[in-house]
């Protein structure tokens with residue numbers, strides 16, 4: 001419960017920061033609608049493949065960059081014949097997750113890792129908040145060691 005509350009607070013903070021930057025040039029009416037506009041902002045789409053059809057143990061791409069305060073749709077796909085994880089806990093703590101969508105299910109709120117079965121797809125919609133460099137890895141036995149790692153930068 002406290003975690004969710006902190007996430008909401010974080011989100012409100014980023015909205016306030018964005019508002020204070022924009023308010024100088026915006027009329028009061030425009031400024032009032034900015035927080036709503038953030039969620040209507042068309043997300044930048046990025047696709048990451050967990051493994052590939054040749055069953056190589058890697059993320060493609062294995063380096064991701066995001067800008068704080070922008071809205072993103074991270075599309076995760078698994079074209080391999082084994083399951084994989086997208087595990088980036090510190091990154092997940094540094095973003096505000098709007099939802100994770102898979103099939104006909106939408107999960108709202110904080111998420112720390114996503115498991116994709118062979119052939120699965122999921123979409124993670126979020127707004128990065130905390131700049132930093134974060135690690136990404138697949139914790140399935142042997143996968144991290146084989147090079148199924150990556151890094152994620154929030155600027």
Ligand SMILES: [Cu+2]
Pocket residue numbers: 057083084085138139140143148
């Ligand atoms: Cu894996």
